Amino acid sequence: MLRRITGFHADDAGEWVAELSCLHGQHIRHRPPFQNRPWVTTEAGRAEHVETELDCPLCDRAEIPGGLEVARTAGPFDQDTLPAALRRNHVVADGRWGCLRVIEGAIGFAMETTPPVEVRLAAGERQPIPPGVPHHLTVDGPVVLAVDFLVRDA
Numbered sequence: 150m151l152r153r154i155t156g157f158h159a160d161d162a163g164e165w166v167a168e169l170s171c172l173h174g175q176h177i178r179h180r181p182p183f184q185n186r187p188w189v190t191t192e193a194g195r196a197e198h199v200e201t202e203l204d205c206p207l208c209d210r211a212e213i214p215g216g217l218e219v220a221r222t223a224g225p226f227d228q229d230t231l232p233a234a235l236r237r238n239h240v241v242a243d244g245r246w247g248c249l250r251v252i253e254g255a256i257g258f259a260m261e262t263t264p265p266v267e268v269r270l271a272a273g274e275r276q277p278i279p280p281g282v283p284h285h286l287t288v289d290g291p292v293v294l295a296v297d298f299l300v301r302d303a
């Protein structure tokens with residue numbers, strides 16, 4: 150899915166990494182003839198690309214970015230106390246990730262990534278949830294779950 154570039158930094162090897170709104174980083178290399186992005190080598194070129202969009206396959210695979218910390222936990226909820234808003238399509242706010250943790254029982258989970266996720270999560274299983282991606286829970290029996298919200302530099 151497309152994500153907004155929020156800035157750039159150089160990694161330890163001096164390669165440029167685009168920082169994305171989803172908190173993933175993506176290497177942007179200028180290695181002609183196969184990777185032709187001369188703009189990344191100049192300060193002005195990078196500045197021009199802030200706020201443009203880049204495809205982020207890590208978000209479609211719901212791979213949680215490294216280095217995040219839990220800022221807040223919602224729940225635990227059970228099948229009766231699970232808020233109605235979580236049973237309808239909703240999104241995690243920009244700048245954070247959700248991580249659904251099933252503590253007891255099981256629950257249905259669906260999310261509009263490409264390809265879409267549709268799974269039944271059992272006790273002990275976790276499901277990372279990228280920011281801004283519609284998803285919902287389907288209660289089909291007893292369950293206890295919590296949702297962690299993770300940010301960079303909690």
Ligand SMILES: [Zn+2]
Nearest residue numbers: 171173205208
């Ligand atoms: Zn991403």
